[in-house]
Amino acid sequence: MATEMITVFIVVFGLMVGSFLNVCIYRIPKKESIVFPRSHCLHCNHQLRAWENIPVISFLMLKGRCSSCKNKISFRYPVVELLTAVLFLLTYFRFGLTIDFLVYIYLLCLLVIITFIDIDTMEILNGLLILCLIVGVYPVLEGGINSIYQSLIGALSLGLGFLLIRMFGQFLFKKESMGFGDIKYAAFIGLLLGWKMALVASAIAFISASVLFLILLPFGKIAIGQRIPFGPFLSLGALLGLLWGTHILEWYLNLVF
Numbered sequence: 001m002a003t004e005m006i007t008v009f010i011v012v013f014g015l016m017v018g019s020f021l022n023v024c025i026y027r028i029p030k031k032e033s034i035v036f037p038r039s040h041c042l043h044c045n046h047q048l049r050a051w052e053n054i055p056v057i058s059f060l061m062l063k064g065r066c067s068s069c070k071n072k073i074s075f076r077y078p079v080v081e082l083l084t085a086v087l088f089l090l091t092y093f094r095f096g097l098t099i100d101f102l103v104y105i106y107l108l109c110l111l112v113i114i115t116f117i118d119i120d121t122m123e124i125l126n127g128l129l130i131l132c133l134i135v136g137v138y139p140v141l142e143g144g145i146n147s148i149y150q151s152l153i154g155a156l157s158l159g160l161g162f163l164l165i166r167m168f169g170q171f172l173f174k175k176e177s178m179g180f181g182d183i184k185y186a187a188f189i190g191l192l193l194g195w196k197m198a199l200v201a202s203a204i205a206f207i208s209a210s211v212l213f214l215i216l217l218p219f220g221k222i223a224i225g226q227r228i229p230f231g232p233f234l235s236l237g238a239l240l241g242l243l244w245g246t247h248i249l250e251w252y253l254n255l256v257f
């Protein structure tokens with residue numbers, strides 16, 4: 001199959017999976033089934049017909065409104081669909097059509113679900129972390145005994161590091177500024193990436209969170225000591241660490257030394 005064909009196939013597949021991830025993001029926190037009932041409008045319960053359920057395209061055709069009650073459809077649906085397609089494509093460019101590709105798109109899907117549920121509910125659900133763990137051990141097994149140590153040190157250092165940050169935040173602001181979910185998620189990322197890449201990932205997470213904080217602060221959208229969902233930043237760090245961690249680390253070391 002020509003590369004162009006594969007690329008198109010992966011984009012379409014990514015959009016379709018993204019559409020399913022939207023359902024998961026919306027229904028899992030409510031403990032609803034992700035299979036039944038079929039997709040419907042959240043305002044009027046109008047059941048989506050096939051042509052109203054095409055990723056991104058239906059949103060554009062419907063001009064972002066339900067065909068029945070004309071209420072707005074969240075802009076986030078096409079965003080998640082496009083994001084998933086882009087993530088699938090980047091993973092393909094990085095790993096080719098390999099087992100790695102399949103393992104990591106599964107993982108990235110979970111990262112997308114965790115990220116958006118964390119934004120909505122400020123919670124990182126244990127069930128999703130367990131689903132992560134199923135493939136989190138894959139790179140460990142693949143890399144042999146050396147990799148097991150790297151991963152265990154990664155999990156321990158990130159888990160303990162984030163626990164310390166939580167305690168420090170509690171001492172400083174006298175309230176919870178980082179949830180246990182973030183600590184478990186960080187430990188998982190340490191396990192997945194090994195300690196070197198995990199350090200890159202957590203540096204990216206803290207830098208991106210700080211940048212967003214400094215942008216939002218003057219607008220009064222956020223206050224010092226306010227608890228923010230940290231999952232999205234950890235996901236960003238994990239993604240960049242997974243795809244380009246070695247390059248980022250080399251670039252940083254060249255910059256410093």
Ligand SMILES: [Zn+2]
Nearest residue numbers: 041044066069
């Ligand atoms: Zn409707």
